[in-house]
Amino acid sequence: MCPDAAVPPSSQKSPSSSSETDPVDDGRTVLGASDISRALRRIAHEILEANKGAEGLVLLGIPSRGVPLARRLAAIIAEFEGSEIPVGSLDVTMYRDDLRRQPTRAPLPTEIPDGGVDGRTVVLVDDVLYSGRTVRAALDALADHGRPAAVRLAVLVDRGHRELPIRADHVGKNLPTAQTEKVRVRLADFDDADSVTITGGAR
Numbered sequence: 001m002c003p004d005a006a007v008p009p010s011s012q013k014s015p016s017s018s019s020e021t022d023p024v025d026d027g028r029t030v031l032g033a034s035d036i037s038r039a040l041r042r043i044a045h046e047i048l049e050a051n052k053g054a055e056g057l058v059l060l061g062i063p064s065r066g067v068p069l070a071r072r073l074a075a076i077i078a079e080f081e082g083s084e085i086p087v088g089s090l091d092v093t094m095y096r097d098d099l100r101r102q103p104t105r106a107p108l109p110t111e112i113p114d115g116g117v118d119g120r121t122v123v124l125v126d127d128v129l130y131s132g133r134t135v136r137a138a139l140d141a142l143a144d145h146g147r148p149a150a151v152r153l154a155v156l157v158d159r160g161h162r163e164l165p166i167r168a169d170h171v172g173k174n175l176p177t178a179q180t181e182k183v184r185v186r187l188a189d190f191d192d193a194d195s196v197t198i199t200g201g202a203r
């Protein structure tokens, strides 16, 4: 169980060192906007270090929130390296192994950048890593678009509880969670502001 799970949400403070107030009032805020920004800058550094520069990189965000995260990482890498790297999106809807268990979902856009993925180092980007089933589906979806030289995974939050042998290469924050909890990532691109909250849990 999450070590904080016994503490009522109202008595827990955001770990953010800034004076940010919680942008939303549901759940316990575990990352604020400045925490998310710092985590993304660190991930961008790690990606460049692992790849020995920006050469051959392609970032593919998994909709929904993986896509703006991939764009933000590309912008940070451009700031560090002075070079634009290709960014796209990879929808996994039709590749999921739990299609029959989930409410019907409309496919979201897949946009593979010009130049494709053959021989490139593709970094898949998502907001949350949990069971690993989304990433498994993403690997199948990616195989339909070519054969990258390498595929890596960057996630803003790893909340554990993997059901498949999948791990992330770059993690913004490892969040120990109870299985009954839910991690919710909000990004200003979609939502009112950037935050990561945990809701639910043992009562």
Ligand SMILES: O=P(O)(O)OC[C@H]1O[C@H](OP(=O)(O)OP(=O)(O)O)[C@H](O)[C@@H]1O
Pocket (backbone or CB within 6 Å): 062, 063, 064, 065, 066, 126, 127, 128, 129, 130, 131, 132, 133, 134, 135
């Ligand atoms: O490791 P997993 O168990 O597959 O869970 C992680 C996925 O769950 C969330 O997506 P969700 O399906 O809720 O859709 P969303 O991205 O549109 O929020 C999240 O964005 C990840 O893609």
Ligand SMILES: O=c1cc[nH]c(=O)[nH]1
Pocket (backbone or CB within 6 Å): 128, 130, 159, 181, 182, 183, 184, 185
């Ligand atoms: O807690 C969870 C689990 C899967 N996906 C999420 O976005 N949050």
